[in-house]
Amino acid sequence: MSAPVSPDAHDRSDDTSRLPRLFVLIVLVEAITIAALYWFGRHFGPA
Amino acid sequence: MSVVDWLIVAAYLVWVVWDGIRLSRNTHEVEGYLLAGRSLPWWAVGLSVMATQLSAITMTSTTGQGYADGMRFVQFYLGLPIAMIILSVTVVPFFWRAKVYTAYEYLERRFDLKTRTLTAVLFLISRGLSCSVIVAAPAVILSIVLGWNLTLTVLAIGAPTVIYTMIGGVQAVTWTDVKQMAVIVSGIVAAVIVLVARLPDGIGLGSALHVAGAVGRTQALDFTFDIHETYTFWSGLIGGLFLSLSYFGCDQSQVQRYLTAKSVNEGRHSLYMSAFVKIPLQALILLTGVLMFVYFVFHPSPLLFNDAPVARIEAAGHGAEYSALQAEYVHAYQQRREAAAAMAAADDMSSRQAFVAADAAVNDVRTRAVTLVKDATGDASWTDVNYVFPTFVVRHMPIGLVGLIIAAIFAAAMSSIAAELNALATATVIDVYKRLLRPVATDAHYLFISKWATAAWGAFACAMAVFAARLGSLIEVVNRYGSYFYGSLLGVFILALGVRRANGHGAFVGLVAGMAAVAYVASRSVAYLWLNVVGAVVVTVVGTLVSLFTTRVKRST
Numbered sequence: 001m002s003a004p005v006s007p008d009a010h011d012r013s014d015d016t017s018r019l020p021r022l023f024v025l026i027v028l029v030e031a032i033t034i035a036a037l038y039w040f041g042r043h044f045g046p047a
Numbered sequence: 048m049s050v051v052d053w054l055i056v057a058a059y060l061v062w063v064v065w066d067g068i069r070l071s072r073n074t075h076e077v078e079g080y081l082l083a084g085r086s087l088p089w090w091a092v093g094l095s096v097m098a099t100q101l102s103a104i105t106m107t108s109t110t111g112q113g114y115a116d117g118m119r120f121v122q123f124y125l126g127l128p129i130a131m132i133i134l135s136v137t138v139v140p141f142f143w144r145a146k147v148y149t150a151y152e153y154l155e156r157r158f159d160l161k162t163r164t165l166t167a168v169l170f171l172i173s174r175g176l177s178c179s180v181i182v183a184a185p186a187v188i189l190s191i192v193l194g195w196n197l198t199l200t201v202l203a204i205g206a207p208t209v210i211y212t213m214i215g216g217v218q219a220v221t222w223t224d225v226k227q228m229a230v231i232v233s234g235i236v237a238a239v240i241v242l243v244a245r246l247p248d249g250i251g252l253g254s255a256l257h258v259a260g261a262v263g264r265t266q267a268l269d270f271t272f273d274i275h276e277t278y279t280f281w282s283g284l285i286g287g288l289f290l291s292l293s294y295f296g297c298d299q300s301q302v303q304r305y306l307t308a309k310s311v312n313e314g315r316h317s318l319y320m321s322a323f324v325k326i327p328l329q330a331l332i333l334l335t336g337v338l339m340f341v342y343f344v345f346h347p348s349p350l351l352f353n354d355a356p357v358a359r360i361e362a363a364g365h366g367a368e369y370s371a372l373q374a375e376y377v378h379a380y381q382q383r384r385e386a387a388a389a390m391a392a393a394d395d396m397s398s399r400q401a402f403v404a405a406d407a408a409v410n411d412v413r414t415r416a417v418t419l420v421k422d423a424t425g426d427a428s429w430t431d432v433n434y435v436f437p438t439f440v441v442r443h444m445p446i447g448l449v450g451l452i453i454a455a456i457f458a459a460a461m462s463s464i465a466a467e468l469n470a471l472a473t474a475t476v477i478d479v480y481k482r483l484l485r486p487v488a489t490d491a492h493y494l495f496i497s498k499w500a501t502a503a504w505g506a507f508a509c510a511m512a513v514f515a516a517r518l519g520s521l522i523e524v525v526n527r528y529g530s531y532f533y534g535s536l537l538g539v540f541i542l543a544l545g546v547r548r549a550n551g552h553g554a555f556v557g558l559v560a561g562m563a564a565v566a567y568v569a570s571r572s573v574a575y576l577w578l579n580v581v582g583a584v585v586v587t588v589v590g591t592l593v594s595l596f597t598t599r600v601k602r603s604t
Binding site for chain 2: 016019022023026027029030033034037038040041043044045046
């Protein structure tokens, strides 16, 4: 059995410092999209 | 179709082949041909990922779903953005740094040869058949709506794709995907503009959406928790998350896209594009279907959007019954149109109720007509929903835009087929030919085999497409087989990346157990999005237990 290939911490092309902010932005955009879809259904949907 | 539209479609087909070959660079060695020398920018890879996923079936079937069922299908994609986040910190850096050509190649390094071979062969069978469905589905629709010969339509879609994919490899696939994505989005936006512009005088977009909303077409989210209901908020968020993890993380047609990125970060960013854009894009495609519903409320629509089986109804001796339904439909349609106009003007409770009742009457006539078709053809799953968008395009769009949208449907089909062919050729050469049949040969030899593997899979897809087109139920079987496989394959990768003690025996037995469990659960009428959760969980649990047991047995002997 071999262990998983471990990420190389010294890879300069792998800048992970901005990832947390990007993840928050993705979740925020999805939350806004879901809210917009909910509004769309409520506003134009059956009374 | 007018001469202008024909010329637009013909010019598109010539241009896409010429452009695909022109932009092929570094394809004189295997890594350049299959992985573009790992040199592509994130935005090109991101657009290629989206173009691969957006097939012609998406354009015809999703707009059709919007027409018939409203916006609910958008829930299918709710898990996708979360999946992109998870994949960007797990499989993308692992695969990219492992310098593998295929996802299955990694499984041999982590487990053993039998796990790699089983997953690769499952991929080849599943994707080889689904590739033929991706060719067949739009070919059947276009041949009926446009009156084209089916075999020629299959060749018109398949031949140019095979040519540029075979000659140009993944470079050609990616750069044509970028432009095909532009053609697809332009076609959808053009359709939306025409649909809005052709609303009757005095009825604005808001009123039109209220008309659609009165019969549930604008209802996008359903928060009820029911595992038998196909599309709910929860099946989309949880089942869709597992499906997206599996599709983008374990399917070679997607993995190969981000392996071509020039760095790990560029690979990650290509997935973030889908995370941000996919749900709004699908919402726009579904909205096109909703607006088509409103369009056909105010403009004459046929009783059936695919009237090819009418001859069989008449041959079965039900011609008079069908004619009576047509007369009834014309009356019901007029009633609904007047009720919709009254509702758009007043929008009070009584006018809404009158419109809902009139719509139910139209649906009742249509349901009886569809039942006649099912009885006459013996096809219990027959539906004309996939024909609504092509019918609207050909009969109601202005000259020039018809050609643009038919080209967009071609573009959607070709971008998906090209990526599938490229991935099938890669898995065939790297996981089967090079690994099992001829481990030692020159790079030029593997390049030669890669090109002919692409051509062979293309020929197989086109031949199967002509065959599949005549067997409607086969398409359903292929789609169902894909959902059996996806969740289980994800389970193998969860074992590989997340369970340190997992071994080859555990992964192999877990995969077989997962597929058996999914087949059983599917027979209990559980909605298919949940099958991915079942497959992944069973493989992970069984694989972990078998790994622990076999490790102990080994130690004790």
